[in-house]
Amino acid sequence: MTEKALRLGTRRSKLAMAQSGQVADAVSQVTGRPVELVEITTYGDVSREHLAQIGGTGVFVAALREALARGEVDFAVHSLKDLPTTQPDELVVAAIPVREDPRDVIIARDALKLTDLPRGARIGTGSPRRMAQLNAYARTHGLDIETVPIRGNVDTRIGYVTKGDLDAVVLAAAGLNRVGRSDEVTDFLSVDTVLPAPGQGALAVETTADNADLIAALAQLDDPLTRAAVTAERSLLAALEAGCSAPVGALADLLIDGQSVKEMRLRGVVGTTDGSTLVQLSTTGPVPETHEAATALGRELATEMLAQGAAGLMGERAL
Numbered sequence: 001m002t003e004k005a006l007r008l009g010t011r012r013s014k015l016a017m018a019q020s021g022q023v024a025d026a027v028s029q030v031t032g033r034p035v036e037l038v039e040i041t042t043y044g045d046v047s048r049e050h051l052a053q054i055g056g057t058g059v060f061v062a063a064l065r066e067a068l069a070r071g072e073v074d075f076a077v078h079s080l081k082d083l084p085t086t087q088p089d090e091l092v093v094a095a096i097p098v099r100e101d102p103r104d105v106i107i108a109r110d111a112l113k114l115t116d117l118p119r120g121a122r123i124g125t126g127s128p129r130r131m132a133q134l135n136a137y138a139r140t141h142g143l144d145i146e147t148v149p150i151r152g153n154v155d156t157r158i159g160y161v162t163k164g165d166l167d168a169v170v171l172a173a174a175g176l177n178r179v180g181r182s183d184e185v186t187d188f189l190s191v192d193t194v195l196p197a198p199g200q201g202a203l204a205v206e207t208t209a210d211n212a213d214l215i216a217a218l219a220q221l222d223d224p225l226t227r228a229a230v231t232a233e234r235s236l237l238a239a240l241e242a243g244c245s246a247p248v249g250a251l252a253d254l255l256i257d258g259q260s261v262k263e264m265r266l267r268g269v270v271g272t273t274d275g276s277t278l279v280q281l282s283t284t285g286p287v288p289e290t291h292e293a294a295t296a297l298g299r300e301l302a303t304e305m306l307a308q309g310a311a312g313l314m315g316e317r318a319l
Contacts, residue, residue, distance in 0.1 A: 005034040006214070009064045009073030012039045013153050018178045019203055020077040023097070023221070027075075027205075030220045038073045040064055065091060068208055075207040075214060080199035080230055085238035094218035095205040099226040100174035102201035102251060104130060104194050106187040108168035109161055113187040117145060121167040124150040124160050128247040128273045130170050133194040135275025147273075154179060170194075174201035195249030195269045195280075198233035202226055225254060228288045229264065235298025236268050240310060247271050252297075254287065261287055268301050270310040279310045 006027065010020035017037065024035040040063050061083055064076040068091060080096065087093065106114055106123070114137075117123070123145055125131060131147040138145045148166060150157060154175060160166040170189070176182045205221060207214050229252035236250045249269040254261045264287045271278035283301045288294035302310075 003033045005036045006031065006075065007038050007073040008035050009038050009040050009067045009076035011060060011064070012041055015154060015175045015179055016077075016079075018180075019079070022178070023077045023203065023205060026097070026221050027218065031217045038067070040067050040073075065206070068206065074211070075205060075218065078204045078206060080202040080204045080234075081197040083199070083204055083234075085234050090209050091206055092209045092215060093204045093206050094215045095221040096202055096223060096227045096230060097205070097221045098223040099229070100177055100201040102196045103173045103191060104170050104189045104196055104200075105173045105176065105185040106168050106170055106189060107158055107161055107184050108186045109164070111186045112168070114168075114189065114193075115141070115143065117143070117167055119144040120146065122146045122148050124148045124157065124166045124169040126151050127170070127197070129197055129249050129269075130194060131273040132247040132271030132275055132278065133249060133269065134170070135273065136271055136278045137193050137275070139275050154181065158184065172196070172200055191251055191253075191267070195251050195267055198237045198248065198250040199230045202230050225261065225287070228294045229253070231291060231294035232264065232266050232288065232298040235295040236266065236302045236305075237298075239299045239302030240270065240305065247273055250298075255284070263287060264297070266297055266301050268305055270305060277309075279305050279308045281305050281308070 008020055008024050010016050020037055024037060028035050061078055064078065065088070067073045068076055108117060123134060125147060126149055134145065134147055150160060150169065154171065157169045157171060161169055173182065173185070173188065176185060205218050207218060232252040233250040237248055240248055247270060250267065252264050252266045255263045255265055263284050265282055265284040267282040269278055269280040281301060281304050283297065285297060288297055
């Protein structure tokens with residue numbers, strides 16, 4: 001007799017369906033059970049407001065978590081950067097698989113790179129974090145750009161360029177890789193130019209805390225180094241008391257010597273969206289072996305950033 005299918009809750013967007021499908025295949029392999037996708041519409045999917053206006057934090061997550069709590073799905077897949085930094089007691093992130101490319105990319109007309117864009121080029125992004133860093137980079141490198149707030153899925157955003165409304169748009173490399181459109185990228189933005197959102201490129205596989213068997217099965221998909229990195233990044237975000245729509249970038253990367261991982265470097269940035277002021281700091285230490293150590297790394301860097309005036313650059317503090 002075939003075991004009952006596991007129900008995986010996912011947003012309906014093409015990107016969410018693609019990344020959930022990849023997780024579904026992996027879960028099927030480790031459990032030997034079929035996995036069916038259950039499509040759920042979230043507030044973030046139907047609202048036409050800009051993310052910064054609707055609060056950003058949790059707008060793509062709440063409906064999935066409610067479906068978990070009601071027992072309508074067995075587990076859910078989120079883009080980790082959409083998850084609020086406080087974890088509900090009744091839910092557990094059972095797996096954070098190996099991270100995709102965390103970088104931001106540009107898709108520009110005429111295959112242009114960022115530094116080749118003409119004076120007055122209009123670049124679309126819905127992210128205050130990207131605006132702050134792009135505008136800061138432009139100021140220090142003599143570029144003349146205008147950042148334009150946009151929303152929408154991958155097709156909509158790329159459409160602004162192909163239709164000629166914008167000169168370029170900024171997207172996450174991971175999302176384009178997952179939907180098979182990375183060949184349209186015209187420029188990869190170095191993390192020295194634009195630090196990604198905390199957790200960017202990583203997925204969170206979440207289930208209810210009382211489902212011990214499923215937690216154990218999903219844990220086989222977990223990548224400890226990815227988990228340590230994103231825990232440090234999200235700890236920084238939480239300590240800054242900023243939501244996921246705040247202009248905060250963070251990246252923890254591993255410093256590798258030959259074949260062995262030596263240390264973890266955590267970088268953080270906060271800035272005004274016009275790019276006139278940035279607080280950008282980094283710290284390097286041993287690779288955290290525990291959740292507490294990774295959390296401490298993020299908190300320490302946030303404390304240094306706050307001491308240098310980061311709080312005043314984030315607009316309204318998240319409540």
